[in-house]
Amino acid sequence: MSEPARGGIAGGLPAGPWQMLWRRMKRNRLALAAFGVVVLIAVLALGAEVVAPYGYQDQFRGGEQQAPNSTKLTRRPGDEAPAERYFLLGTDANARDVFSRIVYGARVSLAVGLLATLVSLAIGLVVGLLSGFYGGWIDACLMRFTDTVFAFPSVLLAVAITATVDKPSLEVVFLALGLVGWTGIARVVRSQVLTIKTQDFVVASRALGARGFHVLVRQIMPNCWGPVIVVTTLAIGGNILGEAGLSFLGLGVQEPYPSWGGMLADAQERYKDAWWLGVFPGLMIVVTVLAFNLFGDGLRDALDPRHTRK
């Protein structure tokens, strides 16, 4: 490379790490589509009041267990007279609109998915950073503790945590999932710290008089973000699945508030005569988790310079 080489040659090298990530990401259509789905579901969840035609606990007398794409003369408590109503995805045994409940259910799934992952991220980051940076007995203790948590079947552990609480709620669910799901993140962070801490710029930073903790937080941690973002994205999908599982077992968000897992549990008894009760929430779970996983995979490819995908 010659001395006066400019950064802005030939249409511009991408400047920051984020711009580089975006440029690589743009080439991966599948991951972009997955990202689109994630955004769409987020919009559903945030704008539930606008998107859903009815409230999640409105009961339409006369419209019990209607098939999808049907119109029925029904009466809601408080109505003057019955009215013609359209049910896109049908109604359940309590005559509630399935589409509206799915839209509101997206809130639970996303909220739990994100919050549980944040809890995991916080714990995993602290454990991984300290363990990788300080090494020695700190590393040994923290990693054996991580192994211990990892050895438990995570769903079982989450069930145990939620079961000990009198009344399960959103907070309990995401805390339970967060407290069991951090081990993978801690391991990724630790491995990153182990490779980064031997690099010259870390020595250079210490040669400038930076203290240990400062080096860890200001020099090493920012270089961990790539892989951490990937595992975090993948963890969101896992936690959405976990929430659905807990709700399915009746340990999640409580009726009448809808959650996809809870709707599946309700559908179980009626799958012979009302297939739509199970199929649509199930599809939502599949699509959402798949979207997060594909997006995470796309991020992984985009962040890994050695991995070139056709």
Added chain:
Amino acid sequence: MSEESLLEVRNLRTYFHTDAGVARAVDDISFSIGAGQCLALVGESGCGKSVTSLSIMRLLQEPPARVAGGEVRFAGRDLLKLEPDEMCKVRGAEISMIFQEPQAALNPVFTIGDQVAEAYLVHHPEARAKDAMDRAVDALRSVGIPDPGRRALDYPHQLSGGMKQRVCIAIALICEPKLLVADEPTTALDVTIQAQILDLLRDMQQKRGLALLLITHDLGIVAEMAERTCVMYAGKIVESAPTSEIFARPLHPYTQGLLRARPEPGSSLRDRRRLAVIPGMVPAATQFKDDCRFRPRCPLAGDLCHEEPKLEAFGGEHRAACWYTRREGIAAWAEPARTGNNQGGADV
């Protein structure tokens, strides 16, 4: 001498405790640098140059490394006895360091402006971020980065190797240290850029009265930069003298061998003179014994060499550690053989 010296290293010993045994990577070396002076530490790979510099900065990972003895007196204090916290205040503010690979020495996820400003903020935590950035831009300008205000927003990968080393120098000098330890600062750069970086370092040395500890294996750089030179071999200083003396009257057979191994300016390919080599290899650091460590490779080696020679004065500040060397400089090495006749096929 010791009255006026800025850095004085006395009997420094740094050992590594490895599975293969104790490696005496730096074994009882002493040297000093006066304020504003440039001292070169020369030797081949693995002779302990870098370990010496890292020992002075106390940047070695302990264990496996251990500074087993000696003193590093800097501005009246023994750095080896400072509390870790006090040592942090010395690093960067009073002694700075630049490294061989400027690419690796810069953090890839921050802009260079951020990194220079950060170096200032480490020692001036009370300063405002804006002021630190202004100083950073000034520092970038002072090391010859064109359009520093705009360049400050670039990431390291957007700069060429020479520019990156300039940035490293700006980072190292922003707190105006009195001593800069330059560990092979130009080894990773190509030759024209090397000259520019050396010019910059000399410029900084003159303008700011900066002392320089230059670690290199390049005798050309030594000749150009250093007032005094220490030649290291296998963890020991074998010869120490003003640079002109080293080149004019090398006393230690190792120094003589090194000088003989340089390509001669003006000699063309047609001469067919092979570059001279010093036969053999540096022994592994765990295998060092208490004899002259150069003995297995030395043409002068004799019975005396089973005992370790000490550095002895040979007039003025010229010191060498060899039992057989003479003041008038004997030719330890025979003239290298002409090798023209065994490569007939290559003749034009």
